[in-house]
Amino acid sequence: MSQFPDYDVRMEETHHIHKLDAPSGTAITLADGILENLERKKTWSLNKANNEEELEITAFREGEVPGIHTVVYESEADSICITHNAKNRKGFALGAVLAAEFTKGKKGFLGMKDMLNFHP
Numbered sequence: 001m002s003q004f005p006d007y008d009v010r011m012e013e014t015h016h017i018h019k020l021d022a023p024s025g026t027a028i029t030l031a032d033g034i035l036e037n038l039e040r041k042k043t044w045s046l047n048k049a050n051n052e053e054e055l056e057i058t059a060f061r062e063g064e065v066p067g068i069h070t071v072v073y074e075s076e077a078d079s080i081c082i083t084h085n086a087k088n089r090k091g092f093a094l095g096a097v098l099a100a101e102f103t104k105g106k107k108g109f110l111g112m113k114d115m116l117n118f119h120p
Helices: 025-037 090-103 110-115
Strands: 007-016 042-047 054-061 067-074 079-086
Touching: 007 079, 007 090, 025 042, 025 067, 090 110
Parallel strands: 007 054, 042 054
Antiparallel strands: 007 067, 067 079
8 A cells, every 4th residue: 555645745846046957956856755755656747747656846946045845745635745945055055064074084975875874
């Protein structure tokens, strides 16, 4: 039996008008995490899901928004929304410094799972 059979899932992301890529790398990473854990979704699509197996990511580009990402689980009864709203770019800068410090003295390919020690 699938997880959350009565809920569909989608994602929205908003960034500043100068951002060239859509969806953002963060949105793709979030989508990949959902796809790894929800059997009924096989791939993501930008702005329009063509079938039930696609996770729709809607990308907005507005003003000077640093970044807002929302995952929405929707059913006939309710909506569950999980949102991260970056108020400024300070968090991104801190993350870059922490990543640089973490990689010092290490060799090979490193990812966020290594840095944050997310191991099953």
